[in-house]
Amino acid sequence: MSTWTTLRPLLPTVFVPSAVFGIGQGAGSPVIALTARDLGASVGTAGLVVALVGLGAVLGDLPAGRVVARFGERRSIIAGSLIGTFGVLLSLVAWTPAVLALGALLTGVSNAVWGLARQSYLAEVVPSEMRARAMATFALMWRLGFLIGPFAGALVILAIGTRGGFAVQLAGVIVSGYLMARVPDPPRTHDAPAGGVPLSTILRRHRHLLATLGTGSLLMGAARAAREAALPLWADHIGLDAASASLVFGIGAACDLLCSYPAGQLMDRYGRRFIAVPSLVIIAVSYFALPWSHDIRTIGVVAVVMGIGNGFGNGVIMTLGADIAPPATRAEFLAAWRLTHDFGMFAGPLVAGAAATVVTLGLAISALGLVSISGAAVMYRYIPRFAPAPGRSAPTPVRT
Template sequence: MTSEAGTLRRLAVPVFLPSAVFGIGQGAAIPVVALQARDLGASVGGAGLVVAMLGLGMVLGDLPAGRIVARIGERSAVLLGSAVGAVGTALCLLSWTPVVLGIGVGMYGVASAVWALARQAYIIEAVPVALRARALSTMAGLNRLGTLIGPFLGAGVVYLLGPRGGFLVELVAVVVAGALMAGMPAVGSDRGGARAAQTMRSVLVTHRRVLRTLGVNALIMGASRASRTAVLPLWADHIGLDPTTTSLLFGVGAAVDVALSYPAGRWMDLRGRRVVAVGSLVAFAAAHVALPLTGSVLTLGAVAVLMGVANGLSNGLIMTLGADAAPEDGRAEFLGAFRLCHDAGSLAGPLVLAAVAAVATLGAGSLALAAISALGAAGMARWVPRRPRPDSDERRVRRLGSDERAVRRNPGRS
């Protein structure tokens, strides 16, 4: 336990804290993107397109992010991502047309992809396999905590400056997070031991079986996770709840989500990845089945909590599965491809919901997502190993401090 705490504590300032700061900025800005687009003259549809640029930027940035990290290392990659994110956020802050705003939002999405992959690659290098899921889940959970806090911290600035105030908070957060990440102690490729960069085509071809199986299930997980942010408020509106009540229900679910982050990582490390992956998607399926049966604040609140449990269990899961499956050669490129699977699902989930709801009903859309989640649970049960494979890099992991010898003498103590 002492070794575990010491290892994770050493990541607090260079990795975990920037993740929370980044989440605060994102949480402050996301609610005002559509409002700013409307203020600039965009139609409702146009505002929706501007909002979608964030996800599109992440999808477009995933594969290049893998190449960038492989070529210049984790620390240089986060600094590059910080620069791109700062420029994108500044464009949002100073935007004079919806097009400029959309470009800024897209650049921020690309930067988010670079940041996320660089931090993931850094943790893989800096933390032994026995603590991997805990470290990645902690990072993901703190980011979500920041996203939860961000709207409240940004509310005062938005009150004074209008929608642009949210982007001002985000710009400050980008700069602060970048400065904190610049202090990451060098490990792996940043210490001059970089592996030869692989071509993206060779990585995709060599590992096509993993991407066709585990990658497809990561896509389903992304769809299940993203769709909840659309289906829950839409159903609340459908049964006549006011926006304030809807926000409170969503907040309760988000609190459960954040609270489960570290326990989920610990369960993955101690009990294996499969049980958490399957449990998360089963919970998503159950929540989507139950949603059309709700008709009151109490019953919808129960579903919101169940969705929070499902999402909390999945905190750090996709990053952990990608890290476990990643090869030693071409690791960063593989991680970029694996993240692309998940992020593509995040884009597809709300689209599936909208398509089914358009031709049938919102309840039918929720049931369709339940079926997809159940299919993903079966896939996770089939393709996720009970335990991660032994990591050859464990012999050369650069531990951040004097606890290296303790962990290697007692690999089971965590």
């Protein structure tokens, strides 16, 4: 039986909702800062409002595990969709920057609950030998939606103004939530503690794993997220106009998409380390090369390299989390695991921006290369080794 035949039942229940959700996020993200500026916020305040989406995801990771463990994936999806709907509505009608900030924060919380529920569902229903392909496909569909989203948002913006992006995002949250909420919770093959386990207990119980491999997850999150700040900032530094910078970023995003599914196939065949480490090394090379680019051609080459590195990293963190999560407390552990990566995603662009105010932009970007290399080293050291099981090509874990 082919991979696609096995994963096909997940198309209407997971993959299509992920793409729809990504379309909404892609439409809404570019207009947050613009709306803040329209409401009278300074450039710095507008940047802070954008960052609150990431902060909301970090804060949402804290209770998300217990929510999913106690109420199940389906009801958690409904709850996350309701929170997201309220957050986007606030953004759509915001009359002050503070109201917009609250909307952005709630949207981030919704993303955390939604993301954990979907990851937990995939970890439960997909066989381990196909787990990486399922996670990579999930990430691919979200990124495809995120790529389409700005174009869909632009059409609505032309009709009703800047906040049209939020209108598309609102539709995306509602439709994707409806599609996934129709699916019953998967049957549990293990006995979970009644009422779930507090996050503090999970952090204490798995402190060594989270302090080692979790550090790799954090560094990978920071390295991947910081590119969204580094590439546009350097494009501006060398004098590219906004259209050219967007073109460069789009080329990198296309390479990112093309590499996502092959990465899942390679992970299932050769193990997680086989993809995670080269992904971060390639991203590091792109950061070290970026300060040497001086025109649209050379920065375009760097964007391609960066996109390839990031694309091969798609699904790595979700797959690793599903691999190492204890079945009885899967949701709670995944919440702690996602917290490490989401914190890195939140901190990466902020640290990059702050570093650029202290040292030259080129040095700040090179420092991101060191962050990427450090992440690769940690991943190489702490990702469990895998070996092919007899009679199949998919890997099984080997104790280290």
